[in-house]
Amino acid sequence: MGIDIKKFKVVFFFIICTLILCYFNQNTKDYNVVNDIEKNYKNNEKLDEKLNNKIKIELEKDALDNSEKYFILGYLQKEEKEDEKAKEYFELSKNSINKNTHDFVKIYSNKFLADYMVKNNNFKKAIEYAVEAFNNINPVNYNESYKIIWEIFEVIDDEEEGRDIAIQNIKKVIHTRLLSVDSQIYLYRSLHNLYMLNRDYTEGIKTSLKIIKLSEKTNNTYYMLKSVVDLSYIARELGGYDTAINILNSIESDLVDDKDLRIDLEVYRLLNLAQCENITMKYDSAQKHLNKISEYQKFITTPKNKSIECLKNITIADLYSSQGKSELAQKHINIAKKTLDEAGETYYGLKSYYYIVLGQIELANGKNKKSIYYLNESKKHLEINPDTEMYTRASYGLVKAYKEIGDTENVEKQLLNLLELQEEKNELISQKYYKYVGYKEDFEKVQKDKKIIKIVNFFACIMISGMMYFLLKLIVIPNILTEKIKRKIKLYFKNNNYKLNYQPIVNPNNNAIVGFEALIRLNVNGKLIMPNIIISELEQCNMMGDLSIWILKKIIKDYCQMKTIDYLEKDFYVSMNVSLKEIENEVICEKFKKILKESNIGKDVICLEITENVCGEDYKKVYKNIRELIDSGFKIAIDDFGVDYSNLSFLEKFDFNVIKLDKYFIDNIENSIIVQRLIDAIYHLSIKRNITVVMEGVEDLDQVELIKEISDHKFYIQGYYYSKPIEIDKLKEIKLTH
Structure with missing residues (x-):
């Protein structure tokens, strides 16, 4: 019996059409507009008309669960800057979460609520939301969510309690052993930032060394050398400017193959080097390094260039101010002001540095009250982003300004602040610092009855200097030399x-x-x-x-x-x-x-x-x-x-x-x-x-x-x-x- 070809074709066509319809029907069922919102958010894009229309259609269908629906409504209000309405919807979303709710909704309803709590100075509630956002991440997804983890905890890093909770949870993630080397490096760098904000220099050094070790495994020279710059920053914080300069001079950015990363590293290195050399009064050398940064900026096309320009101009203003060139200093601090808010998002402590330099300029111009105002503004920012070097400079500036107006009570207060700074755990400031900053005599006067503290600090400074010397000679420089030789060997193979x-x-x-x-x-x-x-x-x-x-x-x-x-x-x-x-x-x-x-x-x-x-x-x-x-x-x-x-x-x-x-x-x-x-x-x-x-x-x-x-x-x-x-x-x- 023969096959009816005509009937066969009709049946075959019918089967194919049925399969296609099933496919599209399944995709339509699987489609969730939250996926588009997640993509939009992660790409840092605004909601366009096309996506807005999709959202309206999905909301009208009423196919979303309550948590997702409230989240989308909250997100729309967030885009419109309607914070109170957005907060209400995110709260409703959070309270409606169930096992089928989209992961992005589970995490970010809490994360956005944490943002709003920080804005409203309700820090305790912000911590609760941040921790809940983190707990909604499945440990199996830690490796692909490492940036989200830091984004969540970065919200609460303005207070020590929040930083401690962030450190505890990020360490927990690292210790799960579920992360790739690159993910570990990223989270260790986040830990390093938190330790620096806590002024926990011992853990900061340990974390930098871990990053260097991990970077060696993957030949990631960029992060290895960036961590070396971080070590130099710790040396600065402890007052070891000569050690910091030696570390920074030992870094060879040419070892980084990628041009953009190489430029980023070199700019980071040169900014730190110029600031160190300014404090140690090597003004010509500092100026040369700042000029080099300008040459590199020609190749930087990302928005980060504005932040670099701002920090560079503050550093130039600082340099001119230190040399008594107030007009030039004022010119550059005015240029920095234009992009200060935007740049503050990129660099921790930028605003405190800006106000310190502004305070110095006003002090040099004899405007003592203005100087006091700006230096106190700097200290307010330092409460959020602590920095030993900046705090010390702000305090010494205030000492001088208050002396000029004859306010001895506040002079004593600032000097006592400096003494308290020395007594704090992990805040051991080297005596070297005071030969570069004025009013050492005033400080020592307050310390007269604190001889034991002076002795402890003296030995602590020797210990810290020895540790930094050890790191430089036995770990940092050998690692850099090894990377240099590796690069040379690779070129030999290539050529x-x-x-x-x-x-x-x-x-x-x-x-x-x-x-x-x-x-x-x-x-x-x-x-x-x-x-x-x-x-x-x-x-x-x-x-x-x-x-x-x-x-x-x-x-x-x-x-x-x-x-x-x-x-x-x-x-x-x-x-x-x-x-x-x-x-x-x-x-x-x-x-x-x-x-x-x-x-x-x-x-x-x-x-x-x-x-x-x-x-x-x-x-x-x-x-x-x-x-x-x-x-x-x-x-x-x-x-x-x-x-x-x-x-x-x-x-x-x-x-x-x-x-x-x-x-x-x-x-x-x-x-x-x-x-x-x-x-x-x-x-x-x-x-x-x-x-x-x-x-x-x-x-x-x-x-x-x-x-x-x-x-x-x-x-x-x-x-x-x-x-x-x-x-x-x-x-x-x-x-x-x-």
Whole structure:
């Protein structure tokens, strides 16, 4: 019975139409306008007409649950700046939350309510809402919500109680171990900001070091160096300006590959450096750094440029004010005022800095009451964004202003404030600061009856200075130098500066080449760098594995060219050096096996010569990895046998195919009975286990003849007698004549 094609087509068409309708119907059911609002909010966009119309349609359908409906109504009022109405709707939304409510609604109804509570100075309620917003984030989603977490807690960071709660919860998130390295870095930077606002410098230092360590894992040089700048800021806060300048001068922004991030880092560094040098009266140098910032600003197109311009102008005004150039200072502080509110969103403590400089200018102009007003305004902002350096400067400015008008009561009050600042936990200000700021005598007068505090502070300052010196010398600078070397090595790879030279391994009985050893060379501007320097730098940066992988790939590439060389045995091999540390590393071994398998060059072509410049710890792992490498097609050689007593144990513990005898053996073969007996033992071992022996460092005919007398069983020669290491293109020129 035949198929009715016409009926089949109709049925098929009907099925397809039904599926399409089902698809669109499901999508219509799944659609939630909250998704569009979430996207709009996260992109920092205003609601456009198209989205407004969508929202109206969805509200008219009455398909949303109450929580989502109230949230959308609140969001619309928020966009219209109708805070009271928005707050009412968000409260209704929050109270209507159920298990099916959209996650964005659960989180942000509370987050927006926290915002409004802060505006109304109801900080206790703001903390409650912020914590509830955070609790509505599923821990499984922490990794993708790390920015939201900080956005929630940033709302309550104006008060110490809020900061402590934020620290507690952010640490909880980090300790879940659910975060990627990048997410951890972001949240550690948030923690660092909170610690700085709490003036908890010990935790600030620890957090910066964690960020540096994490940044190394992902080669994130930008955040590593930014954390180094943060360390310099802590040194500033503790009064160690010379230490801060040393740290900032040690930073090389060129290590950051991304141009925008490099410029951002350099501007951040230069602003800090200029401020430090202004305080230490290095005015010319500070001015040069501020001029450099102007050059970088040409390349910054983001809104952040306005904030940079504002902070730069405040710093320039500060610089001119310190030098008594009041007119120039006033000009730049007026420029800064234009973008002050906008810039204050980007930089913590910017407004307090602005008012301090304004106060300095008015003080220099003899307008003491205005100066007092501005300096007190600075202190109000410092209550929200605490900063030891700024607080100290504001207090000293007030001391001077009150002295000018003869208000001794307030002079004493400000000096006592400074004393209290010193007594607080984690607020240890170095004595160095006071040689750069006036009225040290007044301060010491108040301290006369506080000799114990002076002694404690003195030792605390020595301790802090020692700690910062330790960080600079033993952690910060080595990390920067390592990153610099890494960058240089990567450029060598990119520019093909690394070269392989090959030295033949020869059977002296028939003058046939049985193999080659690949030896690394580095060519920089026509100058040949020898292996000891290359290896030292690579080990310092933990990049030996990268080089070994490059060598293996290069050997495989050169192998076909080697086949055309005269005097070559059919089953010749090529050897390369690897350290025991690399053999221990399972990741590197897996890469070796994969590269060899994909090359299709066959078994026993590549020989890995294990050197012992780095001693291994896990011998079981080494044994396992060697066995697997042999099974995958590699030969294994023990290199420089006899140099280190430990490689005697190698003969018993591990499988291998080749023993390479150090040059010491051939140089002492005639004069040392011990050497002769060792060679005799190795000869018998080579026969018993069918092992190849290679004598290294053979340089003259007499040595060749001696080796030929020892054995004709796989006893081979490598040395200048036959050839020095040469480039692949010159291997054809080798003449193996006796």
